[in-house]
Amino acid sequence: MKLQLCAVGRLRSGPERDLVEDYLARFERTGRPLGLPPVQLLELEDRKGGGMEAEADLIAKAVAPGAALVILDERGRTLSSPEFADHLAHWRDSGRDVALAIGGADGLAPRLRDRADLAMSLGRMVWPHMLVRVMLAEQLYRAATILAGSPYHRV
Numbered sequence: 001m002k003l004q005l006c007a008v009g010r011l012r013s014g015p016e017r018d019l020v021e022d023y024l025a026r027f028e029r030t031g032r033p034l035g036l037p038p039v040q041l042l043e044l045e046d047r048k049g050g051g052m053e054a055e056a057d058l059i060a061k062a063v064a065p066g067a068a069l070v071i072l073d074e075r076g077r078t079l080s081s082p083e084f085a086d087h088l089a090h091w092r093d094s095g096r097d098v099a100l101a102i103g104g105a106d107g108l109a110p111r112l113r114d115r116a117d118l119a120m121s122l123g124r125m126v127w128p129h130m131l132v133r134v135m136l137a138e139q140l141y142r143a144a145t146i147l148a149g150s151p152y153h154r155v
């Protein structure tokens, strides 16, 4: 199983980047004994100003063939953390690669939404993409702790 995080744009050094790195490192440590692979962070940038269509091409190229495509979209399904952990365990157990995609300032092209296996919402409000990266990295770590039965997730 491969776990890709395809994110439009580059995060400069700063607090958001530190948090993403910290949560992904924690995810790696907690997930390894559970058979979860480290997250491959792919930062995708279209320098020619092609907007969401060009970004959709970059995402489509980056996604591993056959991978389940999960797009982050405020119009998508809101999952509980244990439900997200269940999805992750299901993909792991079926040996399926997974690509999680976060759009840029313009969002994700509708054609990506059409081909996604899951559109996942972090609530109906729109968040800046760098905060979405932080929140998703935290939810990955939280999911690993849920699968490990550790007390980090208490609800």
Ligand SMILES: C[S@@+](CC[C@H](N)C(=O)[O-])C[C@H]1O[C@@H](n2cnc3c(N)ncnc32)[C@H](O)[C@@H]1O
Binding pocket: 071, 072, 073, 074, 075, 101, 102, 103, 104, 105, 106, 107, 108, 120, 121, 122, 123, 124, 125, 126, 127, 128, 129, 132
């Ligand atoms: C600034 S938002 C773009 C918003 C854009 N106006 C749109 O219509 O999608 C950048 C990216 O962050 C992610 N995002 C923002 N808010 C989100 C939310 N509440 N749930 C899930 N993903 C979100 C999406 O992947 C989105 O493409």
